[in-house]
Amino acid sequence: EVQLVQSGAEVKKPGESLQISCKASGYSFTTYWIGWVRQMPGKGLEWMGIIYPGDSDTTYSPSFQGQVTMSADKSISTAYLQWSSLKASDTATYYCARLDCSGSSCNYYYYGMDVWGQGTTVTVSS
């Protein structure tokens, strides 16, 4: 079974660092892009960026460039989303999802984000 399992909920203070994870199983981790999506409480979905675990190529949304870092460890089929200094406005649920696509920046074909993790809730509060 293809699945993405995310790390558990986190409660942090402003200024602290954090890394959340997304572990893939049931498919070839290095040949599918992984995307990250933010959902603030009661709000809609926001596309944060994507990473290709095969070579760690990344593309960030301008809204998140410099605010977070995406990475991947091929040896354990796990993608990560990292903050160096959290803000209260980072409070949200974060989802990882597999992109069913091909080519650089999915330019050959794009069939959507077909498998999603269960989400990781991050609460930042003093």
Next chain:
Amino acid sequence: SSELTQDPAVSVALGQTVRITCQGDNLRSYYATWYQQKPGQAPVLVIYSKNSRPSGIPDRFSASSSGNTASLTITGAQAEDEADYYCHSRDISGYRWVFGGGTKLTVL
């Protein structure tokens, strides 16, 4: 701000047909994909490419596009279709993606 615009809320009577729309200039160049999200759950892909459904998605879900508007149609809406629906497409650069603001569908 989102480059894709959706109506915040739409309602439909049980068994009737409803269309959820998504507008954006980038839709003249790129297809929209559509996601369904129920409360407390992760989104689920319901339509991709021009009008394709992943396995397990009922055929009452379909999509179309004209000019700068993409549409998701549910023909014969069921109670279990009550959810938030998001369109998603590449932005004007073509290298990044953006979500619409979402439409809350109520089935009466």
